[in-house]
Amino acid sequence: MGRSPCLDKDGLKKGPWTHDEDQKLLAYVDEHGYGSWSDLPLRAGLQRCGRSCRLRWINYLRPNIKRGKFSSEEERTIFQLHALLGNRWSIIASHLPNRSDNEIKNYWNTRLKKRLINMGIDPMTHQPKRDGSNYKSIASLSHMAEWETARLEAEARLNTRTKICDSTTRSTFNNIEENVEVGEDLCIFEDTITKDNDIQTEFSIIEGLDELFPEYGYSQNPGNYSSEVQMDGCFGNFEDNKSTNWNNIAHL
DNA sequence: AACAAGGACAACCGCCTTCCG
């Protein structure tokens, strides 16, 4: 499957990886570890660019990589996180142990998105479609759709929270929310939260993550969440990082 | 059996961010 092998202008091979290439990459990483991807092809004897090696390793060769059919639990997680975060596949992948962001992205685009569409739900906003013209206008304004997604999620979280929060936590939330109308200050979805200093908005995202994954203690590490690099590249399993020393999360 | 259309998915590309001298 995939593309026919070919050589680019620099003589580097492109297209599908062969078994031999996989073995070379595996053997090299096994002996030297990964990192410095730009140097790796030369050292490993591969006629590939570093980026191609990195992609191959991350998506198919790294240890414990999970492939194949997604469980219903995994699907539910993807739905929930996509509603909350949008197309932030790397972050979504970090909550699906040993799944790659590329695989999740493909799965979403080829199956889950279509499933929502067939159910009459807009995959962008995760809400039931209105009439066709309305839908088109929303789709054409992606930032509006994202804003709406965020607003709906905030509403959902508000509803959920009233059921699940203990009194201490709830009072903390309420103190903040008294000053934040639902959907307010969600302009950050037009950009990344790392560029936005709106603490209230960031807090609302963290709340959503906290509800989905209370064991990770996002709300106890809000500052760290805002630093995406600490989440990005943290492959697969946060189980090992439950103690939430986020600064020590290793990434490639 | 032959063909067409759509699905599935590996891999590439461009852009952005981060790092480092």
Add this chain to the structure above:
DNA sequence: TCGGAAGGCGGTTGTCCTTGT
């Protein structure tokens, strides 16, 4: 502080596979 290199991410492409006619 600046600029180039490298890393990382999400969008998109290209080709094989599957299904329908």
